[in-house]
Amino acid sequence: xxxxxxxxxxxxxxxxxxxxxxxxxxxxxxxxxxxxxxxxxxxxxxxxxxxxxxxxxxxxxxxxxxxxxxxxxxxxxxxxxxxxxxxxxxxxxxxxxxxxxxxxxxxxxxxxxxxxxxxxxxxxxxxxxxxxxxxxxxxxxxxxxxxxxxxxxxxxxxxxxxxxxxxxxxxxxxxxxxxxxxxxxxxxxxxxxxxxxxxxxxxxxxxxxxxxxxxxxxxxxxxxxxxxxxxxxxxxxxxxxxxxxxxxxxxxxxxxxxxxxxxxxxxxxxxxxxxxxxxxxxxxxxxxxxxxxxxxxxxxxxxxxxxxxxxxxxxxxxxxxxxxxxxxxxxxxxxxxxxxxxxxxxxxxxxxxxxxxxxxxxxxxxxxxxxxxxxxxxxxxxxxxxxxxxxxxxxxxxxxxxxxxxxxxxxxxxxxxxxxxxxxxxxxxxxx
Amino acid sequence: xxxxxxxxxxxxxxxxxxxxxxxxxxxxxxxxxxxxxxxxxxxxxxxxxxxxxxxxxxxxxxxxxxxxxxxxxxxxxxxxxxxxxxxxxxxxxxxxxxxxxxxxxxxxxxxxxxxxxxxxxxxxxxxxxxxxxxxxxxxxxxxxxxxxxxxxxxxxxxxxxxxxxxxxxxxxxxxxxxxxxxxxxxxxxxxxxxxxxxxxxxxxxxxxxxxxxxxxxxxxxxxxxxxxxxxxxxxxxxxxxxxxxxxxxxxxxxxxxxxxxxxxxxxxxxxxxxxxxxxxxxxxxxxxxxxxxxxxxxxxxxxxxxxxxxxxxxxxxxxxxxxxxxxxxxxxxxxxxxxxxxxxxxxxxxxxxxxxxxxxxxxxxxxxxxxxxxxxxxxxxxxxxxxxxxxxxxxxxxxxxxxxxxxxxxxxxxxxxxxxxxxxxxxxxxxx
Numbered sequence: 001x002x003x004x005x006x007x008x009x010x011x012x013x014x015x016x017x018x019x020x021x022x023x024x025x026x027x028x029x030x031x032x033x034x035x036x037x038x039x040x041x042x043x044x045x046x047x048x049x050x051x052x053x054x055x056x057x058x059x060x061x062x063x064x065x066x067x068x069x070x071x072x073x074x075x076x077x078x079x080x081x082x083x084x085x086x087x088x089x090x091x092x093x094x095x096x097x098x099x100x101x102x103x104x105x106x107x108x109x110x111x112x113x114x115x116x117x118x119x120x121x122x123x124x125x126x127x128x129x130x131x132x133x134x135x136x137x138x139x140x141x142x143x144x145x146x147x148x149x150x151x152x153x154x155x156x157x158x159x160x161x162x163x164x165x166x167x168x169x170x171x172x173x174x175x176x177x178x179x180x181x182x183x184x185x186x187x188x189x190x191x192x193x194x195x196x197x198x199x200x201x202x203x204x205x206x207x208x209x210x211x212x213x214x215x216x217x218x219x220x221x222x223x224x225x226x227x228x229x230x231x232x233x234x235x236x237x238x239x240x241x242x243x244x245x246x247x248x249x250x251x252x253x254x255x256x257x258x259x260x261x262x263x264x265x266x267x268x269x270x271x272x273x274x275x276x277x278x279x280x281x282x283x284x285x286x287x288x289x290x291x292x293x294x295x296x297x298x299x300x301x302x303x304x305x306x307x308x309x310x311x312x313x314x315x316x317x318x319x320x321x322x323x324x325x326x327x328x329x330x331x332x333x334x335x336x337x338x339x340x341x342x343x344x345x346x347x348x349x350x351x352x353x354x355x356x357x358x359x360x361x362x363x364x365x366x367x368x369x370x371x372x373x374x375x376x377x378x379x380x381x382x383x384x385x386x387x388x389x390x391x392x393x394x395x396x397x398x399x400x401x402x403x404x405x406x407x408x409x410x411x412x413x414x415x416x417x418x419x420x421x422x423x424x425x426x427x428x429x430x431x432x
Numbered sequence: 433x434x435x436x437x438x439x440x441x442x443x444x445x446x447x448x449x450x451x452x453x454x455x456x457x458x459x460x461x462x463x464x465x466x467x468x469x470x471x472x473x474x475x476x477x478x479x480x481x482x483x484x485x486x487x488x489x490x491x492x493x494x495x496x497x498x499x500x501x502x503x504x505x506x507x508x509x510x511x512x513x514x515x516x517x518x519x520x521x522x523x524x525x526x527x528x529x530x531x532x533x534x535x536x537x538x539x540x541x542x543x544x545x546x547x548x549x550x551x552x553x554x555x556x557x558x559x560x561x562x563x564x565x566x567x568x569x570x571x572x573x574x575x576x577x578x579x580x581x582x583x584x585x586x587x588x589x590x591x592x593x594x595x596x597x598x599x600x601x602x603x604x605x606x607x608x609x610x611x612x613x614x615x616x617x618x619x620x621x622x623x624x625x626x627x628x629x630x631x632x633x634x635x636x637x638x639x640x641x642x643x644x645x646x647x648x649x650x651x652x653x654x655x656x657x658x659x660x661x662x663x664x665x666x667x668x669x670x671x672x673x674x675x676x677x678x679x680x681x682x683x684x685x686x687x688x689x690x691x692x693x694x695x696x697x698x699x700x701x702x703x704x705x706x707x708x709x710x711x712x713x714x715x716x717x718x719x720x721x722x723x724x725x726x727x728x729x730x731x732x733x734x735x736x737x738x739x740x741x742x743x744x745x746x747x748x749x750x751x752x753x754x755x756x757x758x759x760x761x762x763x764x765x766x767x768x769x770x771x772x773x774x775x776x777x778x779x780x781x782x783x784x785x786x787x788x789x790x791x792x793x794x795x796x797x798x799x800x801x802x803x804x805x806x807x808x809x810x811x812x813x814x815x816x817x818x819x820x821x822x823x824x825x826x827x828x829x830x831x832x833x834x835x836x837x838x839x840x841x842x843x844x845x846x847x848x849x850x851x852x853x854x855x856x857x858x859x860x861x862x863x864x
Contacts, residue, residue: 008592010611012625015649023644025634070617114634125588126595153442156557157744160440161593163558179442185502193444198751201764202457202546212455217447228767306743312589312734319630332633335660
């Protein structure tokens with residue numbers, strides 16, 4: 001059974017609930033939107049990730065006795081009683097997982113009473129802010145790797161549970177494999193790995209270590225060749241494993257220079273099919289710089305799991321409309337020059353002309369033109385989770401969404417979002 | 433029951449285990465060290481955090497049937513059989529949680545067979561790299577806040593489980609409270625919070641919202657006063673709650689200017705004890721900039737949970753010594769100009785002269801002078817966890833360790849580590 005997720009939230013969600021239950025506002029129908037006011041500086045697009053995990057977590061968002069015990073003293077008895085029966089019974093729509101997003105894209109739309117929808121704020125933001133940050137970084141890396149496989153190996157550089165989510169996010173954004181075994185367990189992410197320097201060092205010699213590895217893991221394994229002398233290690237590796245050795249791994253030094261030297265040496269030894277994998281402090285820029293080097297795979301760690309400089313997306317979860325005393329839904333928004341938001345329920349579509357995305361359309365009406373592909377899909381209907389899908393569907397959706405973007409999306413240079421966000425009022429909406 | 437932590441690890445730890453079991457090297461006694469080669473650029477000291485969580489996780493690091501099922505196909509049957517009985521039976525020493533650290537400080541020392549110690553690598557690194565990054569950022573923030581309470585509220589900006597660990601790390605580094613309810617549940621971290629803009633917006637007017645909040649949460653509550661007009665909100669807040677209103681919160685705008693205006697207004701209204709809490713995109717620099725403003729508390733979110741620009745510590749876990757065929761422990765190290773490490777078992781102490789830390793001593797011998805305070809304490813003895821302690825002990829240890837640092841530790845300017853790390857060979861060691 002999944003552990004309750006209900007306390008993975010902020011104290012103030014509960015005190016607001018208490019005060020709103022007392023005032024009656026708790027029962028007003030509300031619409032909350034999860035969106036980003038901007039992309040991380042210089043980024044051309046963002047990637048939506050976390051949907052699958054959010055839906056899993058939503059199913060476990062119930063206040064069990066443990067949770068109620070913790071809240072005794074945080075909120076009053078009336079609120080505790082209400083929480084004991086809590087189960088989200090509203091509706092959620094969202095961008096398909098793996099889809100790209102832009103400033104003001106309504107990535108998630110939650111409709112329910114104030115009480116039931118406000119409680120989800122922190123948890124939903126945590127999931128989307130983290131997973132989308134990693135997926136957004138991962139997507140740039142896989143784009144610039146141009147088909148060479150990227151291997152996620154950042155688990156040790158981030159919280160142990162964030163590591164699992166990062167492996168999942170990287171996979172949906174095009175990474176080939178992950179080092180993380182829990183991601184294999186929970187999400188079926190293909191895992192891979194062979195050995196580290198400690199394995200060489202625990203043996204009496206590099207030769208002993210290579211022999212032990214090849215004997216146990218087969219000639220298709222990847223030998224780590226930079227513990228002592230790279231050229232010597234490559235020579236000995238091929239002597240021990242034969243020319244069928246799967247790959248060698250370089251984890252330090254000038255990777256471009258080393259990769260060329262090693263390729264030459266491997267070829268001279270007849271090991272034409274032995275691949276070269278590099279793994280030292282890579283990010284999208286380092287990957288781009290290695291485009292001309294004879295590299296067959298990139299292992300990416302720290303920079304991937306920390307979102308390559310942007311470890312969080314800046315998604316916010318804002319009340320954009322609520323019921324009034326007459327039962328009508330009225331738009332609401334905070335008055336602020338920096339932190340304002342556009343009130344009212346929104347729908348979104350991507351305008352695609354000749355197979356190429358040209359605009360993100362955020363509209364107050366749910367009608368779109370023929371060349372506008374609607375982006376919101378139902379995730380939860382009256383509390384029932386309907387949006388669950390296999391991770392590979394998100395992976396394919398992501399690949400398709402990125403293919404559709406203008407070529408500038410592939411640029412590593414800082415710039416504006418690769419397509420503009422068009423805001424359309426209900427009156428100005430285009431009929432289908 | 434705690435969920436198994438055994439798959440929160442990298443695939444290659446398991447393949448190394450398989451190959452080492454086959455070669456026999458798996459049974460060699462080994463010493464692994466967890467340390468950082470350097471501090472994040474410009475930082476004066478780091479803070480050790482994660483010890484308590486690591487020990488919790490270690491107790492749950494067992495391969496249950498689920499885990500073994502996942503590994504079927506990753507490793508061979510002999511390895512699966514070995515894993516089924518796995519339980520770490522070695523020794524672990526570590527810096528006390530909350531202690532400060534410097535480049536090459538042996539923050540954790542793990543002694544056991546290669547097999548049992550290598551398996552812990554990824555999990556231990558995840559915990560310490562994350563928690564220490566947050567604690568290191570938090571410590572700078574609490575130092576510069578100079579006694580004004582700091583409130584951790586970054587849960588929504590990081591992975592939902594990382595959020596809980598971040599709240600714990602922030603608390604041990606001196607934060608007063610956290611918004612995170614799971615941290616309250618699991619670690620007894622004091623939680624706090626009152627309301628957000630959505631609470632104001634769901635009511636028909638700010639007046640209605642304030643009335644509802646004060647009626648339900650009491651006059652000691654904190655009113656959020658920047659949804660519409662700050663001056664008006666402050667006036668109405670005091671009218672509604674009376675001069676006993678606990679606090680007002682500012683979450684946008686020029687906080688220094690606003691805080692002065694609000695203080696003047698509160699005083700003019702007679703609300704001399706009503707505090708002012710600010711919460712918009714703060715970090716240690718923003719806190720420092722507000723030192724002269726009439727602010728009574730800082731809420732810190734994004735920048736705290738992302739380590740204020742350094743979301744991971746760069747801790748590595750290196751094999752530094754292993755048994756040879758004659759049963760002697762021999763030092764080992766990778767040969768690398770950038771990624772080298774110093775072989776051999778190390779001990780550490782802080783030299784403190786006249787109550788002031790002057791050096792971090794990393795020695796190959798475990799004897800220290802009288803003015804050198806040993807830093808390693810036993811955490812695990814022959815597999816038994818002996819280092820568990822209440823979180824408040826770590827919190828007090830942190831406060832004491834920081835008090836002892838040179839005043840330059842309080843500088844927000846980038847610089848070198850505030851004390852040097854002295855390496856001492858066994859021969860050059862000082863007798864006590």
